[in-house]
Amino acid sequence: MSRQEPYRDRSVLIHGKFNSAKWDFQDHITPPITTAVAFRLRSAERGAAGFQQFAHPDIDRASAEPIYIYERLDEPCQGLLEETLAFAEKGECAVAFATGMAAVSAAIGIHIEAGDHVIFHPAIYGCTYSHITHWLKKFGISYSSVDLRNLENLTAALKPETKVVYFETPCNPTMDLIDLEAIRAAVAAANEGRTSDRKIVTILDNTFSSPYGQRPLEFGIDYVVHSLTKHIGGFGATMGGVVVGPRYTETALLLYRKDFGGALSPDAAWHILTYGIPTLALRLEKQQENAMRVAEFLELHAKVARVHYPGLDSFPQKNLAQKQMRDIDGDFAPGAMIYFELKGSPEKAYERATKAINHLANNALSITLAVSLGQIRTLIEHPASMTHSTIPPAEQLAAGIAPGGLRLSLGLEDVRDILRDLERALDSLA
Ligand SMILES: Cc1ncc(COP(=O)(O)O)c(C=O)c1O
Structure with a gap:
């Protein structure tokens, strides 16, 4: 020691x-x-x-x-x-x-x-x-x-x-x-x-x-x-x-x-x-860098209603994020996870979320439709129907889990590929 x-x-x-x-x-x-x-x-x-x-x-x-x-x-x-x-x-x-x-x-x-x-x-x-x-x-x-x-x-x-x-x-x-x-x-x-x-x-x-x-x-x-x-x-x-x-x-x-x-x-x-542990810092640094770029891109996209990422200035709890999310060097660490909601009525947004992840599943290399998170590959999933489906719909809504919400876990791919795959999936939505 x-x-x-x-x-x-x-x-x-x-x-x-x-x-x-x-x-x-x-x-x-x-x-x-x-x-x-x-x-x-x-x-x-x-x-x-x-x-x-x-x-x-x-x-x-x-x-x-x-x-x-x-x-x-x-x-x-x-x-x-x-x-x-x-x-x-x-x-x-x-x-x-x-x-x-x-x-x-x-x-x-x-x-x-x-x-x-x-x-x-x-x-x-x-x-x-x-x-x-x-x-x-x-x-x-x-x-x-x-x-x-x-x-x-x-x-x-x-x-x-x-x-x-x-x-x-x-x-x-x-x-x-x-x-x-x-x-x-x-x-x-x-x-x-x-x-x-x-x-x-x-x-x-x-x-x-x-x-x-x-x-x-x-x-x-x-x-x-x-x-x-x-x-x-x-x-x-x-x-x-x-x-x-x-x-x-x-x-x-x-x-x-x-x-x-x-x-x-x-x-x-x-x-x-x-x-895992020896590469933790290196992976997280790069994944976080990718997450920041993707969050900025999503925030400007016409089909996206809201992006929840602690690194964005629009994040409502930014001060708290700055206070407690600190990496091992003491620098701000907003992380590699993003939650974003698609525009539209609850039904429309749900349909769009389903369409977007199906588009990714069928066409994308850099983003995989899968649950789990925090790995070297970028993963996307639909919490309302997947990881959080055990929570009844009314409680999901009260918890902020939207019908059109998607969870992204950023990996180590070239961020330009992630952005292109996301853009194509979002552009495919009516
Ligand atoms: C925040 C969080 N805690 C706990 C778990 C459970 O972990 P495991 O799948 O290793 O049992 C998960 C799984 O997705 C999770 O996202």
Whole structure:
């Protein structure tokens, strides 16, 4: 650790945590990969010690020499990735999961029990919405969907049973921003007088920005979750998720992962460590540059009603964006995601959105019609009928998810090709 302190994040993310106790990493330029499901325990005593030590609240996993037992409990590639992600997000500890949704469910799941209440911002990834409103409800957890851009709404929605305030910023897909500092302060005020087991925690899905573009723990948010499948993995070839947060909840997160079974495979961890994280800054810089050019183009296009991109001067929350969306060098990082709405009545705009993405699917090389985001290829999708279709239409509208809205995730292609493909698709609309 001390060897890495004088170096900038960009360099550490390329080289990894080479002083890790997880493995003899001293002589590996790329991290080693393990494929053993079960590990040799060497003796009865060491085996018993391994079970005793696993997820033990008094044992600091960052410095204790690990005794690996079984891949679902812990294994070195995942451990190395976790150390690097904790570093990237400036958190005390990170626990990796098989997918982003496994991480979302764990981050919320370790804090709640039947009778508790969860608050979430209405513009939210569709599967997170159905996780809370369908599955958690089934297990006796109530919820309120609350526009967190207005703190009075939050204060009014808080109940004695509230345990979790959950949100994304920028929100998927609308690009709304939530003020991290303001949420932290409001929740801290609500926590005054609450006993430690009843404290409300804030959980933020930082997938849209990635730790390259925003580090919410530095603003006092309790937990960050990511779909590693997106910007951090970066190539669209592996799935993964992570929860980053305070050391004292590492035990609960590890036990949750062990018993619900959403462990990340070593192969996926290795790919993210080897290819994803070392190229994160480089990819995001270029993707963000492309996003700025595309947002400017869309804003001027006659068939486009609105463009939601934090880099534009017209972005209504520009000041907030400037404050909290900062890259690892401290520069403004509006990101690589754009949401834009086509003109027309709701029916007309929906029809136009469908036509535009069909045109792209049939004719474009530089833009692919696909869900997911944050990879080297530019992807476009229609949230109302695809990623956010689990949210009922009236709630979609209230959340700002328009029938004619399209979500673009910018990749690394030559921006001139992206602009030409987009222009042709928009020109094809009546
Ligand atoms: C913001 C956000 N969070 C979480 C997820 C879930 O991630 P995964 O698909 O890796 O489970 C997604 C997936 O699209 C997402 O967009």
